[in-house]
Amino acid sequence: MEGPVTKEITSRLTIAFSPRELLVDNQSEQHRGHAGYTDGESHFHVTIDADVFAGLSRVAQQRMVMKELHDLMPAPIHALGITVR
Numbered sequence: 521m522e523g524p525v526t527k528e529i530t531s532r533l534t535i536a537f538s539p540r541e542l543l544v545d546n547q548s549e550q551h552r553g554h555a556g557y558t559d560g561e562s563h564f565h566v567t568i569d570a571d572v573f574a575g576l577s578r579v580a581q582q583r584m585v586m587k588e589l590h591d592l593m594p595a596p597i598h599a600l601g602i603t604v605r
Contacts, residue, residue: 522546525561525596529589536588537570541605565601573604 522530522544529544545565566585573581581604589597 539570541569562598569605
């Protein structure tokens, strides 16, 4: 079951990039008891594949993703990993 933060991440990235593939992996349980852990939705890894990223550096791709989610950090998102394909 997806929580509200997972749904928000999915919605924002879908609207912004129309991805061919998007996986939002909530990894929060792996960090239970660590700094930033809150209510089971604080640590995520995003895998995304979209035409808009073609030809851009990895840094540029990740900046584009971060721009869409910046206001969710440092809360409710404490940690975010990004893989662009």
